[in-house]
Amino acid sequence: MNELANTLAVSASGMKAQAGRLRFLSENIANADTPGYRRKTATFDQDMQAGQATGQVTTGPVVLDQQPLARIYSPGHPLADENGYYDGSNVDLIVEIADAREAQRSYEANLKMFEQARQMSQSLLQLLRR
Amino acid sequence: MDLRSSVAAQQYAATRPATAAKQAPGGMGGLEKAAQDFAQTLQKGEETALSAMAGGADAHSLVQALAQTELAVETAVTVRDKVVEAYQEILRMPV
Numbered sequence: 001m002n003e004l005a006n007t008l009a010v011s012a013s014g015m016k017a018q019a020g021r022l023r024f025l026s027e028n029i030a031n032a033d034t035p036g037y038r039r040k041t042a043t044f045d046q047d048m049q050a051g052q053a054t055g056q057v058t059t060g061p062v063v064l065d066q067q068p069l070a071r072i073y074s075p076g077h078p079l080a081d082e083n084g085y086y087d088g089s090n091v092d093l094i095v096e097i098a099d100a101r102e103a104q105r106s107y108e109a110n111l112k113m114f115e116q117a118r119q120m121s122q123s124l125l126q127l128l129r130r
Numbered sequence: 131m132d133l134r135s136s137v138a139a140q141q142y143a144a145t146r147p148a149t150a151a152k153q154a155p156g157g158m159g160g161l162e163k164a165a166q167d168f169a170q171t172l173q174k175g176e177e178t179a180l181s182a183m184a185g186g187a188d189a190h191s192l193v194q195a196l197a198q199t200e201l202a203v204e205t206a207v208t209v210r211d212k213v214v215e216a217y218q219e220i221l222r223m224p225v
Contacts, residue, residue, distance in 0.1 A: 005198055012194035019190070114197075121201050128208045 004124075006055070007117035013056035014110035017044055018103045020059040025100045028091045035079050037089035038064040039096075065090055168202050175199030 021042040031037040041063050047056035067090045075084035178195035181187040 005201070008194050008197055012190045016188065016190040019188075114193075118197055118201075122204070125204050125208050128212060 004117045004121045008114060010055050010057075011110045011114040011117065013047065013058065015107055015114070017042075017057045017059050018107040018110065022100060022103045022107075024062065025096050025103065029093065029096050032089055032091040032093060032096075034089050036069065036087050037091065038066070038069070039089070039091045041065060168206055171199055171202040 024040045024042045028039045043060035043063055045058050045060040046053045047058045048054070069090050070088040071085045072088040073085055074080055077086050079086040175195045175198065178187050178192050182189065182192040
């Protein structure tokens with residue numbers, strides 16, 4: 001029974017990590033037009049307790065994408081330099097949407113594992129009932 | 131026969147009456163521990179539900195804690211049903 005309970009905990013940690021990833025993606029999409037914004041990417045780490053991996057996943061520190069910012073031509077913009085350009089964000093909406101879809105699929109996979117562990121434990125207990 | 135040793139044996143027997151329940155080394159302690167674990171799981175589920183309502187815990191830990199509580203309750207109910215069934219079987223036994 002303990003193994004199945006551990007499975008529940010591991011799947012829940014995976015879902016939590018993917019939810020955190022989706023949160024960064026939504027921040028990126030919301031700030032797609034913010035000048036000077038660098039897109040945030042979530043990092044995933046193994047959960048360690050007392051020096052041993054528990055099998056769970058956690059989100060690590062945020063990493064900012066160091067790709068060059070987009071140069072946007074807009075002479076009337078208050079941030080524009082003498083050539084009429086200013087630094088936009090380096091968010092690519094297509095990449096964000098693809099990443100979000102990946103997070104969704106991963107979330108669904110964890111959800112399925114959660115459901116399966118629950119069903120297995122319930123059918124184990126079903127043996128005792130007649 | 132040495133009188134002192136027989137008195138000592140008598141007193142030793144008196145301190146351990148035959149009708150007293152013996153403390154089983156594994157049986158009772160294991161059951162007690164299982165009950166404590168069960169109560170702990172229930173309490174953890176309640177705490178997580180409370181903090182989720184207050185906005186402290188996220189939905190994932192709430193779902194996980196509730197699933198574990200459900201599992202524990204189902205186990206306890208199944209074991210109780212089995213025990214009651216066995217007891218009734220004994221009561222129905224013709225004497």
